[in-house]
Amino acid sequence: MEVIKIRGTEDTPNVLLDAQKGIIEFSGRSLPEDVMSFYAPVLRWIEEYIESPNSHSEVIFRLDYFNTASSKMILDILIYFEHLSKEGHEVLVKWSYQKDDEDMADAGEEYFEIVNVPYEMHSY
Protein backbone atom coordinates (compact mmCIF):
# COMPACT_ATOMS: atom_id res chain seq x y z
CA MET A 1 0.00 0.00 0.00
CA GLU A 2 1.21 3.46 -0.70
CA VAL A 3 2.35 5.65 2.12
CA ILE A 4 0.04 8.59 2.67
CA LYS A 5 1.52 11.72 4.12
CA ILE A 6 -0.65 14.79 4.53
CA ARG A 7 0.97 17.95 5.75
CA GLY A 8 -1.10 19.69 8.39
CA THR A 9 -2.50 23.18 8.15
CA GLU A 10 -3.99 25.53 10.73
CA ASP A 11 -7.21 23.53 10.57
CA THR A 12 -6.24 20.05 9.40
CA PRO A 13 -3.87 17.57 11.06
CA ASN A 14 -0.63 16.03 9.84
CA VAL A 15 -1.45 12.51 8.79
CA LEU A 16 0.96 9.62 8.24
CA LEU A 17 -0.35 6.28 7.03
CA ASP A 18 2.46 3.79 6.54
CA ALA A 19 1.38 0.17 6.06
CA GLN A 20 4.95 -1.16 5.76
CA LYS A 21 5.83 0.14 9.21
CA GLY A 22 2.33 -0.30 10.62
CA ILE A 23 2.22 3.35 11.67
CA ILE A 24 -0.91 5.46 11.61
CA GLU A 25 -0.32 8.92 13.02
CA PHE A 26 -2.29 12.14 13.50
CA SER A 27 -0.86 15.33 14.94
CA GLY A 28 -1.66 19.02 15.10
CA ARG A 29 -5.12 20.51 14.85
CA SER A 30 -8.28 19.05 13.45
CA LEU A 31 -11.18 21.35 12.61
CA PRO A 32 -11.53 20.89 8.87
CA GLU A 33 -14.20 22.78 7.05
CA ASP A 34 -15.70 19.53 5.87
CA VAL A 35 -14.72 16.66 8.18
CA MET A 36 -16.21 14.03 5.90
CA SER A 37 -14.21 14.94 2.84
CA PHE A 38 -11.00 15.26 4.86
CA TYR A 39 -11.35 11.93 6.69
CA ALA A 40 -13.00 9.83 3.96
CA PRO A 41 -9.69 8.96 2.19
CA VAL A 42 -8.07 8.25 5.57
CA LEU A 43 -10.86 5.87 6.54
CA ARG A 44 -10.69 4.19 3.12
CA TRP A 45 -6.95 3.63 3.56
CA ILE A 46 -7.50 2.15 7.04
CA GLU A 47 -10.27 -0.10 5.75
CA GLU A 48 -7.90 -1.49 3.18
CA TYR A 49 -5.04 -1.71 5.68
CA ILE A 50 -6.92 -3.87 8.17
CA GLU A 51 -7.56 -6.42 5.41
CA SER A 52 -3.84 -7.20 5.34
CA PRO A 53 -2.30 -5.45 8.33
CA ASN A 54 1.26 -5.29 9.57
CA SER A 55 2.12 -7.72 12.39
CA HIS A 56 2.17 -4.73 14.72
CA SER A 57 0.10 -1.58 14.31
CA GLU A 58 0.82 1.59 16.17
CA VAL A 59 -1.83 4.30 16.11
CA ILE A 60 -0.57 7.64 17.36
CA PHE A 61 -2.71 10.64 18.25
CA ARG A 62 -0.78 13.75 19.16
CA LEU A 63 -3.38 16.45 18.68
CA ASP A 64 -3.39 19.94 20.17
CA TYR A 65 -6.99 20.47 19.32
CA PHE A 66 -9.89 18.77 17.62
CA ASN A 67 -13.47 19.96 17.19
CA THR A 68 -16.56 17.93 17.96
CA ALA A 69 -17.12 16.98 14.31
CA SER A 70 -13.60 15.48 14.24
CA SER A 71 -14.22 13.61 17.50
CA LYS A 72 -16.62 11.29 15.72
CA MET A 73 -14.02 10.58 13.02
CA ILE A 74 -11.42 9.73 15.66
CA LEU A 75 -13.89 7.29 17.19
CA ASP A 76 -14.44 5.67 13.79
CA ILE A 77 -10.69 5.27 13.34
CA LEU A 78 -10.31 3.70 16.78
CA ILE A 79 -13.17 1.28 16.11
CA TYR A 80 -11.32 -0.10 13.07
CA PHE A 81 -8.33 -0.86 15.28
CA GLU A 82 -10.53 -2.32 17.98
CA HIS A 83 -11.71 -4.85 15.38
CA LEU A 84 -8.14 -5.53 14.33
CA SER A 85 -7.12 -6.10 17.92
CA LYS A 86 -10.10 -8.40 18.53
CA GLU A 87 -9.03 -10.50 15.56
CA GLY A 88 -5.79 -11.17 17.42
CA HIS A 89 -3.52 -8.63 15.75
CA GLU A 90 -1.09 -6.63 17.78
CA VAL A 91 -2.35 -3.06 18.11
CA LEU A 92 -1.20 -0.23 20.33
CA VAL A 93 -2.83 3.20 20.44
CA LYS A 94 -0.69 6.00 21.82
CA TRP A 95 -2.62 9.05 23.00
CA SER A 96 -0.36 12.06 23.54
CA TYR A 97 -1.38 15.32 25.14
CA GLN A 98 0.34 18.47 26.32
CA LYS A 99 1.25 18.28 30.00
CA ASP A 100 -1.26 20.87 31.17
CA ASP A 101 -4.02 19.89 28.78
CA GLU A 102 -6.43 18.02 31.03
CA ASP A 103 -9.26 18.16 28.50
CA MET A 104 -7.13 16.35 25.92
CA ALA A 105 -6.10 13.71 28.48
CA ASP A 106 -9.75 13.23 29.49
CA ALA A 107 -10.79 12.97 25.84
CA GLY A 108 -8.32 10.10 25.40
CA GLU A 109 -9.52 8.30 28.51
CA GLU A 110 -13.10 8.63 27.30
CA TYR A 111 -12.29 7.02 23.98
CA PHE A 112 -10.74 4.09 25.77
CA GLU A 113 -13.90 3.71 27.86
CA ILE A 114 -15.80 3.23 24.59
CA VAL A 115 -13.24 1.37 22.53
CA ASN A 116 -11.57 -1.76 23.80
CA VAL A 117 -8.04 -1.55 22.46
CA PRO A 118 -4.58 -1.63 24.08
CA TYR A 119 -3.44 1.95 24.69
CA GLU A 120 -0.87 4.14 26.35
CA MET A 121 -1.22 7.73 27.54
CA HIS A 122 1.75 10.07 27.07
CA SER A 123 2.16 13.65 28.15
CA TYR A 124 4.68 15.90 26.47
Next chain:
Amino acid sequence: MDKFDYKELVYSFHKEMLANNFTLVYEGEITHQITKAFTSLAENKMDSYSEDSTMKKKVFHVMVECLQNLSKHAEDVRILKNKGYSGNGIFIIGRVGQNNEDYHVLTGNVIENSRVPELEAFLDKINQMNKDGLKELYKKQMREGTLSDKGGAGLGLIDIARKTGEKLDYNFIKIDDERSFYTLRTKISRK
Protein backbone atom coordinates in the same frame (compact mmCIF):
# COMPACT_ATOMS: atom_id res chain seq x y z
CA MET B 1 -25.04 64.91 0.74
CA ASP B 2 -27.74 62.93 2.45
CA LYS B 3 -28.80 63.65 5.97
CA PHE B 4 -27.64 60.33 7.32
CA ASP B 5 -26.01 61.09 10.63
CA TYR B 6 -23.27 58.54 10.64
CA LYS B 7 -21.25 60.33 13.35
CA GLU B 8 -23.84 59.69 16.05
CA LEU B 9 -24.29 56.11 14.91
CA VAL B 10 -20.60 55.31 14.82
CA TYR B 11 -20.02 57.03 18.13
CA SER B 12 -22.90 55.22 19.79
CA PHE B 13 -21.70 51.85 18.45
CA HIS B 14 -18.27 52.66 19.80
CA LYS B 15 -19.66 53.56 23.23
CA GLU B 16 -21.90 50.49 23.33
CA MET B 17 -18.99 48.22 22.58
CA LEU B 18 -16.80 49.76 25.26
CA ALA B 19 -19.59 49.88 27.83
CA ASN B 20 -20.31 46.20 27.26
CA ASN B 21 -16.67 45.22 26.99
CA PHE B 22 -17.19 43.63 23.61
CA THR B 23 -13.94 42.91 21.83
CA LEU B 24 -15.46 41.66 18.61
CA VAL B 25 -18.90 42.10 17.12
CA TYR B 26 -19.80 40.68 13.75
CA GLU B 27 -23.10 40.37 11.93
CA GLY B 28 -23.34 38.62 8.61
CA GLU B 29 -22.22 35.56 6.77
CA ILE B 30 -20.32 33.01 8.85
CA THR B 31 -18.01 30.85 6.81
CA HIS B 32 -15.07 28.64 7.61
CA GLN B 33 -12.74 31.48 6.59
CA ILE B 34 -14.45 33.78 9.08
CA THR B 35 -14.15 31.12 11.77
CA LYS B 36 -10.42 30.83 11.13
CA ALA B 37 -9.95 34.60 11.07
CA PHE B 38 -11.85 35.24 14.32
CA THR B 39 -10.20 32.43 16.24
CA SER B 40 -6.73 33.52 15.20
CA LEU B 41 -7.58 37.13 16.07
CA ALA B 42 -8.69 36.03 19.53
CA GLU B 43 -5.64 33.81 19.97
CA ASN B 44 -3.26 36.61 19.04
CA LYS B 45 -5.02 38.98 21.36
CA MET B 46 -4.88 36.51 24.25
CA ASP B 47 -1.19 35.86 23.51
CA SER B 48 -0.52 39.59 23.69
CA TYR B 49 -1.40 39.62 27.40
CA SER B 50 -0.14 36.08 28.06
CA GLU B 51 -3.52 34.57 28.81
CA ASP B 52 -3.36 31.28 30.68
CA SER B 53 -3.20 28.35 28.26
CA THR B 54 -6.23 26.52 29.70
CA MET B 55 -8.36 29.63 29.29
CA LYS B 56 -7.03 30.13 25.79
CA LYS B 57 -7.96 26.61 24.79
CA LYS B 58 -11.43 26.92 26.28
CA VAL B 59 -12.12 30.22 24.53
CA PHE B 60 -10.83 28.83 21.24
CA HIS B 61 -12.97 25.73 21.64
CA VAL B 62 -16.19 27.61 22.44
CA MET B 63 -15.58 30.04 19.58
CA VAL B 64 -15.09 27.23 17.06
CA GLU B 65 -18.19 25.33 18.14
CA CYS B 66 -20.37 28.46 18.26
CA LEU B 67 -19.19 29.68 14.86
CA GLN B 68 -19.63 26.25 13.33
CA ASN B 69 -23.14 26.06 14.75
CA LEU B 70 -23.89 29.37 13.07
CA SER B 71 -22.35 28.37 9.79
CA LYS B 72 -24.01 24.97 9.66
CA HIS B 73 -27.32 25.33 11.44
CA ALA B 74 -28.51 28.88 10.84
CA GLU B 75 -31.78 29.16 8.99
CA ASP B 76 -30.43 30.54 5.76
CA VAL B 77 -27.55 28.13 5.41
CA ARG B 78 -26.37 28.04 1.86
CA ILE B 79 -24.11 25.48 0.39
CA LEU B 80 -21.31 27.31 -1.30
CA LYS B 81 -19.79 25.83 -4.38
CA ASN B 82 -16.65 24.01 -3.18
CA LYS B 83 -16.52 26.27 -0.20
CA GLY B 84 -18.56 24.36 2.32
CA TYR B 85 -21.29 26.02 4.29
CA SER B 86 -22.26 29.48 5.30
CA GLY B 87 -25.01 30.81 7.49
CA ASN B 88 -25.93 34.26 8.70
CA GLY B 89 -25.83 35.31 12.28
CA ILE B 90 -24.40 37.61 14.88
CA PHE B 91 -21.26 36.70 16.77
CA ILE B 92 -19.93 38.62 19.77
CA ILE B 93 -17.04 37.97 22.11
CA GLY B 94 -16.48 40.07 25.18
CA ARG B 95 -15.04 40.20 28.66
CA VAL B 96 -17.08 39.79 31.83
CA GLY B 97 -16.58 39.30 35.54
CA GLN B 98 -15.70 41.65 38.37
CA ASN B 99 -12.33 42.54 36.90
CA ASN B 100 -13.13 41.48 33.37
CA GLU B 101 -11.20 38.31 33.95
CA ASP B 102 -13.76 36.04 32.23
CA TYR B 103 -15.04 35.79 28.69
CA HIS B 104 -18.40 35.30 27.09
CA VAL B 105 -19.42 34.39 23.59
CA LEU B 106 -22.85 35.51 22.37
CA THR B 107 -24.47 34.32 19.20
CA GLY B 108 -27.79 34.86 17.51
CA ASN B 109 -29.41 33.51 14.39
CA VAL B 110 -32.80 33.15 12.79
CA ILE B 111 -34.39 29.70 12.87
CA GLU B 112 -37.69 28.30 11.72
CA ASN B 113 -40.34 28.12 14.44
CA SER B 114 -40.88 24.46 13.65
CA ARG B 115 -37.34 23.70 14.79
CA VAL B 116 -37.68 25.49 18.13
CA PRO B 117 -39.31 22.75 20.26
CA GLU B 118 -36.69 20.15 19.40
CA LEU B 119 -33.78 22.50 19.96
CA GLU B 120 -35.26 23.78 23.20
CA ALA B 121 -35.80 20.24 24.49
CA PHE B 122 -32.21 19.39 23.66
CA LEU B 123 -30.85 22.52 25.38
CA ASP B 124 -32.97 21.79 28.48
CA LYS B 125 -31.78 18.21 28.53
CA ILE B 126 -28.17 19.40 28.54
CA ASN B 127 -28.86 21.95 31.26
CA GLN B 128 -30.41 19.35 33.53
CA MET B 129 -27.36 17.13 33.41
CA ASN B 130 -24.38 17.07 35.71
CA LYS B 131 -20.78 16.48 34.64
CA ASP B 132 -21.05 12.71 34.47
CA GLY B 133 -24.38 12.85 32.70
CA LEU B 134 -22.94 15.13 30.04
CA LYS B 135 -19.96 12.85 29.59
CA GLU B 136 -22.23 9.86 29.03
CA LEU B 137 -24.46 11.85 26.68
CA TYR B 138 -21.44 12.93 24.65
CA LYS B 139 -20.19 9.35 24.41
CA LYS B 140 -23.64 8.09 23.46
CA GLN B 141 -24.11 10.78 20.84
CA MET B 142 -20.69 10.10 19.38
CA ARG B 143 -21.41 6.36 19.15
CA GLU B 144 -24.97 6.50 17.93
CA GLY B 145 -25.48 9.95 16.51
CA THR B 146 -25.10 9.77 12.81
CA LEU B 147 -22.99 12.61 11.67
CA SER B 148 -25.28 14.48 9.34
CA ASP B 149 -23.80 15.56 6.06
CA LYS B 150 -23.18 18.89 7.73
CA GLY B 151 -21.21 17.31 10.55
CA GLY B 152 -23.50 18.19 13.40
CA ALA B 153 -24.62 15.32 15.64
CA GLY B 154 -25.49 17.83 18.40
CA LEU B 155 -22.07 17.31 19.91
CA GLY B 156 -21.15 20.98 19.83
CA LEU B 157 -23.67 22.11 22.44
CA ILE B 158 -22.92 19.21 24.78
CA ASP B 159 -19.24 19.96 24.43
CA ILE B 160 -19.68 23.67 25.17
CA ALA B 161 -21.53 22.79 28.38
CA ARG B 162 -18.81 20.33 29.36
CA LYS B 163 -15.82 22.53 28.58
CA THR B 164 -17.21 25.58 30.37
CA GLY B 165 -19.02 23.86 33.25
CA GLU B 166 -21.79 26.42 32.81
CA LYS B 167 -25.46 26.11 31.93
CA LEU B 168 -26.38 27.09 28.39
CA ASP B 169 -28.05 30.48 28.53
CA TYR B 170 -30.45 30.57 25.59
CA ASN B 171 -33.57 32.36 24.39
CA PHE B 172 -35.96 32.36 21.51
CA ILE B 173 -37.47 35.64 20.39
CA LYS B 174 -40.43 35.24 18.09
CA ILE B 175 -40.03 37.26 14.91
CA ASP B 176 -43.24 36.20 13.13
CA ASP B 177 -45.33 33.08 12.49
CA GLU B 178 -42.48 31.44 10.63
CA ARG B 179 -39.28 32.44 12.30
CA SER B 180 -37.64 33.06 15.65
CA PHE B 181 -34.36 34.58 16.72
CA TYR B 182 -32.28 32.10 18.72
CA THR B 183 -29.69 33.53 21.09
CA LEU B 184 -27.05 31.68 23.06
CA ARG B 185 -24.64 33.03 25.62
CA THR B 186 -21.69 30.98 26.78
CA LYS B 187 -19.58 32.08 29.69
CA ILE B 188 -15.98 30.95 30.04
CA SER B 189 -14.95 31.51 33.63
CA ARG B 190 -11.63 31.26 35.34
CA LYS B 191 -12.09 28.50 37.88
